[in-house]
Amino acid sequence: MRPAQRIIALTAAAFTLVLVLAQALAPPHYPRSVTDHVGRSVPVPHKIEKVYATTESGSLLVYALDPELLLGWNVDPSPTWEFVLGNKSRALPILGSWDKVYKTIHLDHIAALQPDLVLHVAVPDLPTLDLVEQVEQELGIPTIVVDGSLEAIPKTLRWLGKLLGRDVRGGILAMYADNTLARLTSFREGLSGSPARTYVVGNTGKVDLADAFRLAGLREAGLNQNPIHMVLIVPDPILDLRWEMRKNPPLEISGLVAEGKVYQIPTVPTNWLTPGSLFRLLGVEWLAQAAYPELYTEDLPEKFAEFMEVFYEVRLPEKVAEATLKGP
Secondary structure: OOHHHHHHHHHHHHHHHHHHHHHHHOOOOOOOEEEOOOOOEEEOOOOOOOEEEOOHHHHHHHHHHOHHHEOOEOOOOOHHHHHHHOHHHHHOOEOOOEOOOOEOOOHHHHHHHOOOEEEEEEOOOHHHHHHHHHHHHHHOOOEEEEEOOHHHHHHHHHHHHHHOOOHHHHHHHHHHHHHHHHHHHHHHHOOOOOOEEEEEEOOHHHOOHHHHHHHHOEEEOOOOOOOOOEEEEOOOOOOOHHHHHHHOOOHHHHHHHHOOOEEEOOOOOOOOOOOOOOOHHHHHHHHHHHHOOOOOOOOHHHHHHHHHHHHHOOOOOHHHHHHHHHOO
């Protein structure tokens, strides 16, 4: 057993003991309502066994806590997704999404499956409040907002783990997230000089750049803001932006392209900087190493494999981890 696995096993045992004692002392009936992360008081069943999440990030969050709770995926999983997440992910139906951009939700299908709870992972703001009230009204199912902010990941894991009756699992995953964020905070505070200026290519609306850049010690820059230290590509489902950049780079960054300082966000099994996603824990570490390879020296393929084992109980082949970090 590897050291990381041993620590997780011991932690699980300790959490289990605490949980058993707490349940023994708890009143026979738990509260029927919870206050979600936008301050709404939402009545929920005493026991939650089936959850629909409105976004891919929410579905992967529920799946990490307990695959048996997740009612279905939002989009048809790609072969890479199935390969990385394993056989359990293949049996779930496709239920669609509902967020500020997309509404592909299959209302009749969801109603027939009768989820106990609908989960919406997002930044807790007024637009999110408006959206979640629409979701709850249309579905007629208790709907809660869970804070999808990057630095709220540990809090979210603990809170949701408790709500879903997965306190031990939520606590273990939260500890892992705490350690990752603490490592990044320590790294960022130790940096001297100005943040690395980064020119971004692609649709920035699909990624959580502001918090990720701040944690990794980066700053977004335009072509006229010299010096520029690296180029970041947000993957596009249709265009090969990395190839386009190599073929015809803007003059201002042609030197960076020639030096190989062009980096595309990893997308196995999903984009590592997707808003609300647990994979941002990996994404920020990847950014820090891309910008400061001599300072942030973590073994990222090993971190990726460890992350998948801890969060999704998947043994990732070493070659897959290495190929993901190497990129196209």
